[in-house]
Amino acid sequence: MKWLKNLWQTLNTPAKYLTLGSISLTAFIMGVVFWGGFNTALEATNTEEFCIGCHSMESKPYQELQKTVHWSNHSGVRATCPDCHVPHSWGRKIARKMEASSDVWGWVFNTVNTSEKFEDKRLEMASREWARFERDDSLACKNCHNYDSMKWDTMSKLAQKQMKRAAEKDQSCVDCHKGIAHILPDMGTARAPQLIAEVGTGPSKFTNEQYYFSALTKPLFFSAKGDVEAGTLNVATKVKILESKENRVKVSISGWRKQIGAGRVIYYDFGINMLTAQLSKEAAKTEGVINGFEEKEDEMTGLKWQRVETTLWTDAEYLITEQQPLWDYARTTFRSSCSVCHTQPDEAHFDANTWPGMFQGMIAFVNMDQDTQALVQKYLQQHSSTFVKKEH
Incomplete structure (x- = not known):
């Protein structure tokens, strides 16, 4: 402990030979060096070359990106990995870098080092990214795509209708444009991981x-x-x-x-x-x-x-043991997914036997696995006008 006491005494001893100006200048230079080094390291991990340095990223998502409009288009503007997956604002960027520490863990333990493992994890990884885009209102997309800059008259009538409605709500882009840069997970046979995370396995x-x-x-x-x-x-x-x-x-x-x-x-x-x-x-x-x-x-x-x-x-x-958590999840899913293209009708707007036909006409426009589809349809039937008597 003697050396620690000596260090503490040294730090508490007033400077005898250095002026306040020289101390301030030294501290300033050290701050510049530290900040420069930190920022350089931050930017080095914020490049496409760094992202695809991992074999599992280069062999799957990077190859998929090259087949999309975000890689090659008439304007010649290319979106790289960090453009979409790293927030541009400094605070959110640092938070995202901290979150990405789990990727290092996955790299060390070969979580997705084979094609089979990657496909098994594709839905989980995609769901996590969709949730992040939803949380940030697709800010990464809107750094390039701005509602105020869109030329409505060059769009089809259907696109105008949907995009203007989205602009009014400043809607998150991934509500409609999942799969725009990477292959969509197999939603049809998935076992509803988000649902199970919400209600548990029993x-x-x-x-x-x-x-x-x-x-x-x-x-x-x-x-x-x-x-x-x-x-x-x-x-x-x-x-x-x-x-x-x-x-x-x-x-x-x-x-x-x-x-x-x-x-x-x-x-x-x-x-x-x-x-x-x-x-x-x-x-x-x-x-x-x-x-x-x-x-x-x-x-x-x-x-x-x-x-x-x-x-x-x-x-x-x-x-x-309880049914209500299932209904809560179904209600949230219905109101978030089915409001993408239009204002969704109230649950009691149709009777129990009418809802299946109406709902089946909607699911072609949203991404739901089969279990979630069945749950939402059953929720709508259970809360239809057959069981809930109210004006609408």
Whole structure:
């Protein structure tokens, strides 16, 4: 500790030979050197050459960029990696550099060092970037593309309509232009990572005779250990747990089916085409799988419906204790995604049987994986005029 005491005494001793001016000048020069060195290092890590120095970045996203309009166009203006992925304002730039430390971790542990690993992570990485663009109102895009500078008369009528509406709200560009610089992830078969991050995967233990809700669309099985599928359990469906065995649970599913064909599709309620479960032909014909109760005839269609209950097995994961988190996520997704092209209608604007057709006409213009599509559609049906009576 002696050397530390001596250092402290030296630092606290008034200067005997240096003037205040020389000390100030020295401090100024050292500050300039430090700032220059810091800024030089910052800019060195803010170049395209630095970004593609990582093989996984050069072999995938950089190659994809070269096939887009951001690489080659009639104006000759090229967007580089940092133009889009590093904020231009100094404060946000420093924050982004700190966030990028996780990329170093990924490089060290070869997180995306192969094409297969990269594709497995593509949706996760894209979702993170989309969220950042959304948070910053696509400021990186607007550094080059400014609503006030757009020539509306050179656009098509449809483009004018949509872009002027976006300009009025100063809308984030990636709401409509995902995939403009890189290949879009496979949204069709993804397992809704954002949804699961929001609602969780469910408890590790279950209580028999209690109700749970499916957080994703899940396969149904005939037995606790077999791999023969008996059908599909739809997202946001209420089930009763009857028994637990290792990584599966036996569930009871209630609903209504139409008395046509094998009656494989189970709906939420009488006369309402809201999907609860779809059984295989084999399951529908197997004795004891479906128990039938009273029957009713739909006056509008003339079809006979039957109240039923089916008992099958499913994997224990993605069964959660409350349904409201699913509705909260669906509401937010509907109001953010479906307001891109127009003002979205109120949930109670249509009835439960009208919403599926209306919603299917919308999803072609948004990026939603199949689970999220099914959840949002079910949310709209559940909160439609069939169940919510109000003026609109």
